[in-house]
Amino acid sequence: MTTTGAQSADAVVVGAGHNGLVAANLLADAGWDVVVLEATAVPGGAVQSAEVTAPGYLSDLYSSFYPLGYASPVLDGLDLGAYGLSWRHSPDVLAHLLPDGRAAVINRDPDVTAASLEQFAPGDGKRWLNAYTDWLDVAEPMLTTITTPFPPVRGGLGLLRRLRIAGALRLARRLVVPVRKLGDELFDGPGGPALLAGCALHTDLSPEEAGSGVYGWLLAMLGQQVGWPVPDGGARQITNALVARLEERGGRILYGARVDRVLTARGRAMGVRTVGGALWRARRAVLADVPAPALYLDLVGAAALPSRLVEDLAHFRWDGSTLKVDWALSAPVPWTNRDIAGAGTVHLGADLDGLTRYAGELARGELPRDPFLLVGQMSVADPSHSPPGTESLWSYTHLPFRHDWRAEEIAGHVQRMEDVLEAAAPGFRQLIVGRHVAGPADLEKGDPSLVGGALGGGTAAAYQQLFLRPIPGLGRADTPVDRLFLASSSAHPGGGVHGAPGANAARAALARDRALTGAAYAKVISTANRAIYPT
Incomplete structure (x- = not known):
């Protein structure tokens, strides 16, 4: 491979999604010269906002509410508040409307949440408070564990010190228990289980599936602890802050620069080529904020990879497709149950059994007859999203994963x-005064990383997590190609706007480049990869 005539940088980051921007910022902090190559005309990936329904109504085009982002040690460490990012909270965090018309509500005041759940069964309010106390005991090391490379040594040791062996074993059980079972163990009435299961179904998991409990528990408890806040002025403010921070440190972003090949020589990433033939030499590292199949099969190519890795990629599973609709409303939503009028997020259309039926239909490849909706009342959370007295509303629902959805x-x-x-x-x-529909193909067109409208970079199922993400391996950003790092949500710890995959990739790149220990690091990673992916 030759890079004669190529432009160069210490690091080339492929993709300006939030993970790519986090990685670029951390490398720039270390003094690296960084260029980010973005295929589309705008940064941010799935963290963007625009007026798409009616004039004066702002919509977050993909993601909106950010409990993980607000609590993320990664984003917190970037001090994005200094670059214009601030947060707003809706009066209530989350409401789950049951088919009988009752609603279970999370409020940032634990006693208010407890009172909501008490109406479903005597003692469930106290049970919620007990569950929240248990969460507070592990929250800090748990979030550290989630947002650091695998194996999570520091966070894991922190958990072990707090919980001791017996407590750690009980936590380990909670990490794999289905959310139906978890709800049944924690509560007597249907309100608490509905809240947990609705949160779990932000992923592609069924209430009966191993590991669904931890997602429901995590999102519900974060809602109690920090809320589900939104950026003041829309999701785009996260992206704007990351871009401003990077540019202040000399980082560059080139738009309309679609990478079509990672250039390698002697097992090492040397740079990239963009559509049209422009070459970029990477003096130190290439980091890819793209889905794992795209990186390995399209950008690197099967011929440059161990055959076993290519075989394992055939079993990579995407999460489900997504259909998202934004509405401009001339007035607030006229809920029959006014208890949900103040919730930023509303779960709508099913109780626990209904969620199981819905997930079963998706698993069979069927369009659910009664879709479960995740609804965002954006003007409730941030009034700047629409004119006074109106509402900027969105809803999304999951579909079976397909590329061939017909318009009808x-x-x-x-x-x-x-x-x-x-x-x-x-x-x-x-x-309704305006409507914007984004089907799976539309979502992918806007952000090529959302393949088939899948939002999570791959399934959240237990068999594709930790050291099994994106395929059986190290559970790290390192790849079998030296100095090439996976920085997208296809890598551990997966989807969500928290920046951890980007941060993990940046940390790995810095570790590989250290003068005294980088060679030893590379040898350890190479030896491990050869054991996992024998040629």
Whole structure:
């Protein structure tokens, strides 16, 4: 491989999603010259905002509420507040509306949450407070464990010191228990289990699936601890802050620069080529904020990889496709149950058994007849999203993973979604002054990393987590190609706007480049990779 005539940088980052921007910032902090090559015309990946429904109504085009981002040690360490990022909270964090019309509500005041759950069964309020106390005992080391490379030594030791062996074993059980079982163990009434299961179904897991409990527990407890805040002025403010921080440190972002090849020589990443033939030489590292199959099969190519790795990629599973609709409403949503009017996020359309049916239909490749909706009341959370007295609303629902969705299928499912909203808020349709539909193909067009409309970079199932993410391996950002690092949500710890995959990739690149220990680091990683991916 030759890079004669190529432009150069210490690090080339492929993709300006939030993980790519986090990685670029951390490398720039270390004094590296960094260039980010972004295929689209804008930065941010799935962290963007725009007016797409009606003038004066701001929509977050992909993600909106950020409990993991707000609590993330990675993002906190970047001090994005100094670059314009601030947060807002809705009056209530989350409401789950049950088919009988009752709602379970999380409020940042634990006693208010407890009072909501007490109406479902005597003692469930106290049970919630006990569960929250248990969470507070492990929250800090748990978040450190989640957001650091595998194996999570520091966070793991912190958990062990706090919990001792017996407590650590009980926590280990909680990490794999299905959310239905967890809800049954923690509560007597249906309110608490519905909250946990609804949170778990932000992923592609069924309430009966191993590991679903930890997702439900994590999101619900973070909601109690820190809320589910939104950036003041829209999701784009996270991206704007990351870009401003990077540029202040000399980092560069080039737009419309789609990388079509990672250039390698003698088992090492040397740089990249973009569509059109432009070459970029990477003096120290290439970091890729793209899905694992795209990196390995498209950008590197099977011929440069161990055959066993290529075989394992055939079993990589995407999370489900997604259908998202934004609405501009002339007035707030006319909920029949006013208890959910102050919730930034509303779970709508199913109780626990209904969530199981919904997940089962998805698993069978069927369009759910009664879709479960995740709804965001953006103007409730941040009034700047729409004119006074109105509402900028969105909802998304999961679909079976497919690339060939027909327009009429999408349109029909949008009607089902609006039927669910109309049933819970009669008169909803009369308030619509603008609508924007983003089906799986539209989501992927806007952010090429959202393959088939999958938001998580791969399934959240236990068989594709930790050292099994994205395939059986080290559970780290390192790849079998020296100085090439996976920085996307396909890497541990997975989806969510918390920056951990980008940070882990940056840390790995810095470790590989250290003058005294980098060679030893590379030898250890290479030896481990050869054991896992024999040629």
